[in-house]
């Protein structure tokens with residue numbers, strides 16, 4: 001029987017995305033694309049464009065054997081790996097028994113490994129039992145990144161997120177309960193001008209109930225080819241164009257976060273006008289003061305030209 005040729009390189013379906021904090025992690029392609037994009041959800045997201053236009057990026061879960069082989073290849077090529085990020089959005093969709101094999105293989109292969117992380121949609125967490133999540137955490141899956149986007153139900157419906165705020169909150173609470181750290185992302189400006197106030201207030205309230213380990217805000221950038229772009233052209237979504245209105249949102253949002261903490265809050269993504277970093281609740285007043293100072297001195301804000309770079 002003909003022996004299968006062994007691959008020499010790890011497989012990647014490009015372009016790949018990972019959170020800013022995973023910049024030095026070994027990336028392992030566990031799934032390709034995003035199941036939510038495949039379902040036509042999230043009108044603002046570039047994954048929906050990839051799903052439609054790049055055949056190689058159509059959502060799929062890779063066979064476990066291929067993922068394990070990639071980890072072995074990585075083990076031969078890289079020394080001293082201490083963090084692994086499982087690509088793409090949403091590797092947490094993989095069923096618990098298979099995900100366990102993948103996480104365990106990571107730790108067997110890299111003796112210095114301290115963290116395995118991945119993106120998760122809320123239903124990927126809700127479909128897993130408490131025991132499965134606990135087992136995954138014990139195996140070393142210790143951080144999940146979840147896109148809340150907004151804590152306001154009307155905003156979630158406007159951008160077709162396809163989930164409720166309650167489910168999003170429950171998924172984070174469930175992961176927290178299993179001891180898995182949670183990093184929650186929201187998008188400033190996602191409610192447009194009309195829903196800006198309730199987007200900010202209710203996102204702060206959702207963060208309070210979630211009490212995640214990390215909470216990060218991006219600022220909306222319109223991706224060409226998305227449904228959101230069409231909505232803007234049709235006048236169905238009025239984009240916030242004044243950076244000071246975005247600062248008002250982030251101020252209102254932080255003001256409404258009453259989580260017991262500690263929640264590490266960041267706006268370090270390149271889409272933001274003002275980088276902020278602090279731990280809530282301890283740094284709440286300092287963060288609010290920084291925002292108010294920036295409102296009084298907009299020259300310090302990242303220019304439109306530099307956003308996203």
Ligand code: SF4
Nearest residue numbers: 034036037042045089
């Ligand atoms: S779940 Fe995240 S990656 Fe997937 S389509 Fe929605 S925003 Fe994009």
